Amino acid sequence: MKSIPVLLLLPVLFSATEGVHNPDLNQTSSEDLDLTVVLDLSSLVRRVDLRFLSVTVDASLASEEKFMFLLGSSKLRMLSRALTPSFLRFGGTRQDFMVFTPQRSLQQDSGSSAALTCDKLELPPWLEERLKKEWTHQQVLLMREDLRRKYRRVKFTENTVDMLHSFTNCSGMDLIFGLNALLRTADNVWNGSNAGSLLQYCESRGYRMSWELGNEPNSYEKKAGIRVDGYQLGQDFTRLREMMSQSKLYHDAGLFGPDVGQPRDRRTDILQGFLQSGAEAVDAVTWHHYYVNGRDTSLEDFLDPEVLDTLIWKTNEVLETVKLASPEKSVWLGETSSAFGGGAVGLSDTFVAGFMWLDKLGLAAKLGLDVVMRQVLVGSGTYHLVDENLDPLPDYWLSVLYKRLVGPEVLNIEGLHNFSRRKRVRLYLHCAHRQRYRRGAVTLISMNLSHRAVRVSLPARLSSSTVEAFVLQSEQPGEEGLYSRSVTLNTEVLKMVDDQTLPDLKGARLPPSDHLQLPAYSLAFFVFIDAAASACF
Structure with a gap:
């Protein structure tokens, strides 16, 4: 079993899209947080039901x-x-x-x-x-x-x-x-x-x-x-x-x-x-x-x-x-x-x-x-997935993205933090959904419950992979936005095209890089398309 250490330096929402350079992507902040994680791409922890x-x-x-x-x-x-x-x-x-x-x-x-x-x-x-x-x-x-x-x-x-x-x-x-x-x-x-x-x-x-x-x-x-x-x-x-x-x-x-x-x-x-x-x-x-x-x-x-x-x-x-x-x-x-x-x-x-x-x-x-x-x-x-007009609420969009991006195979990931409120960054790892991604791809499920942003530094095994990023935030910044019934995907507000059509829910395609960024108060899925995880073949 091979474990890969990952340094997660936890600042600013990247908003890069395919072919577009984001000038903020490589900037760091004096308030960056550090997080070291250990993950294993060679064996499964377990497998859940397809209807999980x-x-x-x-x-x-x-x-x-x-x-x-x-x-x-x-x-x-x-x-x-x-x-x-x-x-x-x-x-x-x-x-x-x-x-x-x-x-x-x-x-x-x-x-x-x-x-x-x-x-x-x-x-x-x-x-x-x-x-x-x-x-x-x-x-x-x-x-x-x-x-x-x-x-x-x-x-x-x-x-x-x-x-x-x-x-x-x-x-x-x-x-x-x-x-x-x-x-x-x-x-x-x-x-x-x-x-x-x-x-x-x-x-x-x-x-x-x-x-x-x-x-x-x-x-x-x-x-x-x-x-x-x-x-x-x-x-x-x-x-x-x-x-x-x-x-x-x-x-x-x-x-x-x-x-x-x-x-x-x-x-x-x-x-x-x-x-x-x-x-x-x-x-x-x-x-x-x-x-x-x-x-x-x-x-x-x-x-x-x-x-x-x-x-x-x-x-x-x-x-x-x-x-x-x-x-x-x-x-x-x-x-x-x-x-x-x-x-x-x-x-x-x-x-x-x-x-x-x-x-x-x-x-x-x-x-x-x-x-x-x-x-x-x-x-x-008041814990619905859809509102009184049958329009999607934030947890509905989150659920649809989970269905599309996350496979039933669970991988192991553990975090070792050097900052006091250590459990405010929460990470889970699965094989990516096989009907959407090639075998060997993995999906990193990320949550930042803190008001501070995070930079995620990646090991060579993942930094050489093309990444699809799906970052969910409130359309309003700060704590006030946490009360919102709207949600953005990569800064775009999610709403139905019409009563019979969902939006595309496309990820932001990022070129290989040694780091990603996770904003304050955000939920994110990062799909490493070329991870070639042996457990996911």
Whole structure:
């Protein structure tokens, strides 16, 4: 194994483009920071799922079934296609208050899922505008429910399932449907009859999909006055797996769970009990993670390396718990974002949220998680990837670039700093995406959480390579820009060309050089096209 030391002298955003000399590129500053890193291009740390970056649609969208028709937006479908391959998880707090209430007979609905084609799915513009306005008011009502922790039962029909399946099918995503685990008998055993009706309907339509059961069982007592221990939950999942095994369509379908909340006070009681009785029923173990409480967090929290590093010990705790019970079982972040409680107003949908999001992707891949599901594509809250007009927010652009530039193969990179706030520069290394770049290319994921800029000096192995640079910044300088809902790529503001067209998202092609530059408060991807990393062939 060969390690390559890299000196990272951390000042000014390069803005060079192919064939254009940037006079500032070789200038240094008296305030430059130094960072030495060690990287290894000869072996992989691990490989994640191709659908590693995945998304969710919150079950709150079905609080009134008419809002599910927002998934008929051709604009939203186009934006979703840019995030594939991925899972789309339909779930959240309200999934455990949803009851399938069919309105049609199975005879009426038997046949192919092609009955609702992608063309038929498209939502008329006038209806889309009306639903978006009404959804704004609906979110206020949903927030009140969350504050009071009093949730009403929601009845959904075939329309909800049809819209979900058609949306994922036409977007190229793989649907995971979250079932209600709070439908229970007098003996506190899961009553699967309603789920059985739903599975029967979906099978009659030929809907290929995966399943979950319940959302954050550790909070059932708080939100519903029902306590379910982990061992019983595992038995409930085993029952669901038995039901699936009796289906011609779903006997080999994915089942994921238990979607427990993150470990608190270092307790994993429910997860441990679940693994004793239900580990064999699931294809992957899922848990949820948020860094902070959205109601009392701050800008400083979003930039605090110690807050970001809490993901490390929480992830390691879950991985160790799973390894003891089921060593080969895959572990996923089944729901995650910056702040719980629906997000942090004025922060979770702004530029600064990208530091938590990109760092989570880098850490999760390196630590051992195979899939990370971002809360939320659409649904209630303030941690969306798209805004109330279905226009992309900063984390959407960040996610699309990740999908295009970063491959599933994780490489090792470590930093040795000589300045005090050392963890404010965060680096991750992957093989570059093979559908876009030649074998052997690598992508350096970089974050500068500091108000000071950085010059990155490269070793000969990388300095001889042509580089494509993708540097994301706020369109406003300094801390004020961190609150912005806009983002620039290599100094150009990112926005859709029209409702059906994304911009090119081109990198700045840089000639071989012994250094690069990383601006203050920036997120960047550097693709070393000619790195010839042996681990990436």
